[in-house]
Amino acid sequence: LQRNPGEVEFHQAVLEVMDSLGAVVRKHPAYMDERVIARLCEPERQIIFRVPWVDDKGKIEIHRGFRVEFNSALGPYKGGLRFHPSVLLGTVKFLGFEQIFKNALTGLPIGGGKGGSDFDPKGRSDMEIMRFCQSFMTELYRHIGEYTDVPAGDIGVGGREIGYLFGQYKRITNRYESAVLTGKGLGWGGSMVRREATGFGLVYFVEEMLRTKGSSFDGQRVVVSGSGNVATYAIDKVHQLGGKVIACSDSSGYVVDEKGIDVALLKDVKEVRRERIKAYAEERGAQYVEGGSIWDVPCSVALPCATQNELDEDGALALVKHGVVAVGEGANMPTTPEAVRTLRDAGVMFAPGKAANAGGVATSALEMQQNASRDSWSFEHTEARLAEIMRGIHERCAATAEEYDVPGNYVLGANAAAFVQVADAMIAQGVI
Numbered sequence: 245l246q247r248n249p250g251e252v253e254f255h256q257a258v259l260e261v262m263d264s265l266g267a268v269v270r271k272h273p274a275y276m277d278e279r280v281i282a283r284l285c286e287p288e289r290q291i292i293f294r295v296p297w298v299d300d301k302g303k304i305e306i307h308r309g310f311r312v313e314f315n316s317a318l319g320p321y322k323g324g325l326r327f328h329p330s331v332l333l334g335t336v337k338f339l340g341f342e343q344i345f346k347n348a349l350t351g352l353p354i355g356g357g358k359g360g361s362d363f364d365p366k367g368r369s370d371m372e373i374m375r376f377c378q379s380f381m382t383e384l385y386r387h388i389g390e391y392t393d394v395p396a397g398d399i400g401v402g403g404r405e406i407g408y409l410f411g412q413y414k415r416i417t418n419r420y421e422s423a424v425l426t427g428k429g430l431g432w433g434g435s436m437v438r439r440e441a442t443g444f445g446l447v448y449f450v451e452e453m454l455r456t457k458g459s460s461f462d463g464q465r466v467v468v469s470g471s472g473n474v475a476t477y478a479i480d481k482v483h484q485l486g487g488k489v490i491a492c493s494d495s496s497g498y499v500v501d502e503k504g505i506d507v508a509l510l511k512d513v514k515e516v517r518r519e520r521i522k523a524y525a526e527e528r529g530a531q532y533v534e535g536g537s538i539w540d541v542p543c544s545v546a547l548p549c550a551t552q553n554e555l556d557e558d559g560a561l562a563l564v565k566h567g568v569v570a571v572g573e574g575a576n577m578p579t580t581p582e583a584v585r586t587l588r589d590a591g592v593m594f595a596p597g598k599a600a601n602a603g604g605v606a607t608s609a610l611e612m613q614q615n616a617s618r619d620s621w622s623f624e625h626t627e628a629r630l631a632e633i634m635r636g637i638h639e640r641c642a643a644t645a646e647e648y649d650v651p652g653n654y655v656l657g658a659n660a661a662a663f664v665q666v667a668d669a670m671i672a673q674g675v676i
């Protein structure tokens with residue numbers, strides 16, 4: 245805590261993992277002797293830089309850029325870029341730390357990293373977004389590369405931003421290095437299913453979890469927070485599997501649509517027109533609640549897919565009161581520690597983000613594979629790989645929880661399985 249003052253979210257993410265590791269280090273004392281935990285908590289490299297650019301009015305604006313290259317034991321640093329005004333170094337460190345374990349769980353050769361900026365893309369013109377991305381990449385390019393560090397999208401960074409970032413990288417380096425970024429457009433090196441992957445993967449994971457209790461998504465009443473990339477495709481997949489999503493949100497409020505969220509309209513409002521969820525409610529004739537808590541909407545499955553710490557203890561108590569059976573984290577660390585305890589004490593199945601939302605980064609690694617072999621796979625083939633990876637992650641977490649005598653505890657299962665893999669690789673590679 246003293247080494248990283250004020251980095252509240254980073255402390256929270258580290259404590260969450262440490263909470264699971266007592267039994268692991270008792271079984272493997274070498275992890276303490278080799279000081280693996282202390283090494284893991286220290287990023288290999290942290291880059292902070294100025295991002296100056298000129299807005300549409302001709303005014304010079306200054307933002308702060310970050311890239312935290314956290315751990316390369318398993319492969320090149322891999323993790324998204326977040327553009328949101330709330331981004332601080334501690335935010336990027338929490339996300340980068342989580343990413344190490346998530347990437348290990350995919351079973352693919354990728355290390356952990358994360359980046360972003362306190363730039364707010366909301367209300368900016370396309371040209372402003374482009375100029376910002378170009379300035380951001382003008383510094384970032386020297387730190388990244390196919391074999392070094394491979395960024396992708398996150399909050400505020402979607403296909404449009406990845407396009408501008410890639411264009412500037414190519415222009416500066418004079419290299420068509422496809423695998424330097426993932427989340428690219430389908431016509432220029434992107435992968436089928438990357439856009440859908442995090443939301444789809446989340447639903448596959450929760451489906452596996454429900455299956456352990458003889459249940460499925462069929463007939464479930466589902467609430468999904470957020471209405472961005474992860475939320476949209478989680479809603480889509482829940483509907484494909486026979487569930488009904490009746491509410492979703494943005495940072496201004498939430499919509500309750502008892503007919504079931506219309507995914508085509510949602511995509512049009514959010515992805516094409518870039519409007520607020522209120523516009524969806526008005527067009528659909530559905531109820532819109534400004535502010536408030538989406539967790540007050542009764543449901544049997546809840547999928548927080550917006551941002552960190554959005555599901556607090558009051559939200560968890562409301563979900564328990566309404567008889568929720570499963571909660572799956574689409575976002576990174578959306579559930580506060582108190583809320584996780586409340587859900588656990590009430591016997592609610594809980595899928596932690598580092599396992600449940602790993603489908604996005606897994607498909608990014610598949611995009612890198614396709615780029616390396618100058619190939620592109622079909623939607624069906626790529627989705628089948630994603631589904632197989634998510635089932636594998638579920639199985640690994642469940643088996644590890646059994647191994648440590650806490651069956652059904654996916655938090656411990658995910659943390660312990662991922663930690664052991666990364667720690668063993670770090671020890672094998674010496675004190676570096």
Ligand code: NDP
Binds near residue numbers: 442551
């Ligand atoms: P998007 O930017 O596409 O969407 C984010 C959504 O969350 C929007 O609806 C946004 O509403 C809402 N939101 C963002 N910040 C807040 C806030 N402070 N309070 C309330 N609502 C908020 O991002 P993604 O869908 O890509 O990411 C969502 C989450 O999933 C993040 O935690 C991200 O780290 C995680 N994730 C994403 C992956 C991916 O592949 N994209 C992979 C793995 C995890 P508004 O428009 O009003 O801001």
